[in-house]
Amino acid sequence: MKKDVYILSGFLGSGKTTLLKQLLQSLKDHDRKPAVLMNELGSVSIDSDEVEMDTALRELLGGCICCTISEKLESQLQELLLNEDFDVLVIETTGAAHPVEVVDSILSPLFANQFEFRGIITIVDGLQWKNRGEFSPAVLHLLREQIRHAQYIVANKMDLLSEMEQGTFSYELQQLNKNAKVYLTNYSKVAMNDILSLKAEQGTGSYDKPSIGEQLTLQAIVYTFNGKVKGEEFEEWVKQQPDTIYRMKGYVPLQGRKYPTLFQYSYGMPLFMPGDMKYPTNFVVIGENLHKPDVIRSLQGIDITE
Secondary structure, three states: OOEEEEEEEEOOOOOHHHHHHHHHHHHHHOOOOEEEEEEEOOOOOOOHHHOOOOOEEEEEEOOOOOOOOHHHHHHHHHHHHHHOOOOEEEEEOOOOOOHHHHHHHHOOOOOHHHEEEEEEEEEEEHHHHHOHHHOOHHHHHHHHHHHHOOOEEEEEOHHHOOHHHHHHHHHHHHHHOOOOEEEEOOOOOOOHHHHHOOOOOOOOOOOOHHHHHHHOOEEEEEEEOOOEEOHHHHHHHHHOOOOOEEEEEEEEOEOOOOOOEEEEEEOOEEEEEOOOOOOOOEEEEEEEOOOHHHHHHHHHHHOEOO
């Protein structure tokens, strides 16, 4: 059984930990067993006391999981999978984390087939957004990216804005991300059933095909190769993929090679590295507006069982 993964994103002080506590309680109320991975830039944990003793907790301190400590993240996730009993993993990121990089870091080809990415919940502080002109261009860009890639946006601290400012805030959020559900609230209070029904998964049958791609923002698809792949066919497959794919990575069992080849694709640049041992042949695709059944079908088409 795959374990659901939710990412809590948002700038510093926006209300992520308050939402985390509510989400954990709601999961327990639904008889789901959560685990938490907390990432903080400082070397001392600030919020870990907010997580109750009966919840498996892992911490990554002193850096951001999407860059400086991604290797530590991999070992923490493997250790969680080996030693803890849980159904749902909730990851609270640092305010400096870019959503695409976080999803990329979490879904290591070594164990990506054990996780089901459900989506990103971004918390936005209404007052911070109102005063965003005080931010540097780099911080403002990150804030926009956190909003743009979310499936669900919690517009927090509405009591600090006038009614007109709330309306403007809501409109601006929807302009940045037309697909996300926006929830205007205080103290990160939201309808947890809405969040727990998030699906970064498709093919449920309740949507026709054209609307599926528009329904979601950032998605992650995991495919496990069963046979062998011809090198030329794989390269051709890569060339045919849309620009809305940001990352691809995995161990591809190429014909004529003893061990699977590590393939990485980022910012349009493919990279092949010969493998030196028998890694699991998981392949991860991260992007926007992807139709999962089509991607899986196209990979099955080049996956030849010998």
